[in-house]
Amino acid sequence: MKILIADGISPYGQEILKKNGIDFHIQHYEHDELLKEIPEYDGILVRSATKVTKDIIDAGKHLKLIARGGTGIDNIDHEYARSNGIPVLNTPGANSASVAELVFAHMFALARFIPQANITMRKGEWNKKTYKGYELAGKTLGIVGFGRIGQIVARMAIAFGMKVLVYGQMDIQTDLEVNIVAKDELLRESDFITLHVPKKAQNIITKAEFELMKPTAFIINTSRGGVVNEDDLLEALQSGKIAGAGIDAFLNEPTPNPALVNHPSVSVTPHIGASTKEAQDRVGIQIAEKIVAVLKK
Numbered sequence: 001m002k003i004l005i006a007d008g009i010s011p012y013g014q015e016i017l018k019k020n021g022i023d024f025h026i027q028h029y030e031h032d033e034l035l036k037e038i039p040e041y042d043g044i045l046v047r048s049a050t051k052v053t054k055d056i057i058d059a060g061k062h063l064k065l066i067a068r069g070g071t072g073i074d075n076i077d078h079e080y081a082r083s084n085g086i087p088v089l090n091t092p093g094a095n096s097a098s099v100a101e102l103v104f105a106h107m108f109a110l111a112r113f114i115p116q117a118n119i120t121m122r123k124g125e126w127n128k129k130t131y132k133g134y135e136l137a138g139k140t141l142g143i144v145g146f147g148r149i150g151q152i153v154a155r156m157a158i159a160f161g162m163k164v165l166v167y168g169q170m171d172i173q174t175d176l177e178v179n180i181v182a183k184d185e186l187l188r189e190s191d192f193i194t195l196h197v198p199k200k201a202q203n204i205i206t207k208a209e210f211e212l213m214k215p216t217a218f219i220i221n222t223s224r225g226g227v228v229n230e231d232d233l234l235e236a237l238q239s240g241k242i243a244g245a246g247i248d249a250f251l252n253e254p255t256p257n258p259a260l261v262n263h264p265s266v267s268v269t270p271h272i273g274a275s276t277k278e279a280q281d282r283v284g285i286q287i288a289e290k291i292v293a294v295l296k297k
């Protein structure tokens, strides 16, 4: 049995595969190369860089599984894989705490002008008077989507003294001290808005939603590119409809819209929500155990 590990795996994950006699090769291939290489493998493990499309699945004549080190499986044509009897494995929850912490990294960065201060200090400027920031304590955080990550974000926000509003399409049951509200109320009342929805929730925030937000509001997207319409976000930033944005997930990764990346009111990161040692260790262990379970069945 041989697995292609296309976007990396932690040493703990490698250890589990080795211990169970599963051979693997760690190598990232671009799409056309992957098409040529995939027939050699019984399985493929990806993060978000590699797209496992229909043609890759068709070329993978020996594929017994497709594994995703992470929660979202939107970079895998999972319906097609499953319709061909190929299981698609993932690691829900393994990186949730890391994503939630990145939300706060962006919120603090925006509230205290950290990206702008970094850029200008490196140019030799000392803009102490310019960067009059805000505390998170006492502010209202609106959480759109209340799955694992949304709930961790809520807990942290409460600990920071924030008031938390939650909107979700599913019925929300929680013991946390949050107010479950309609989407419009959340958009109108929140000082910070963070999204924790799957990729299929494309354009959940568009021009109409930006119109409802406070001009002092900040929006954070660590979920998927396109969940916030990027053209409308740019327009909202340029016209001052909102105060700023923290963006970890872009529509065109790895070549996001430069106008968005370079806007002075944004804090940007290259889809690193899950990129902590702890999260990747958990992801590696969980996904390796799942791969072993399928291949040893």
Ligand code: MLT
Pocket: 047, 048, 069, 070, 071, 072, 073, 095, 271, 272, 273, 274, 275
């Ligand atoms: C996820 O869906 O869990 C993340 O996108 C994982 C990642 O960035 O590797």
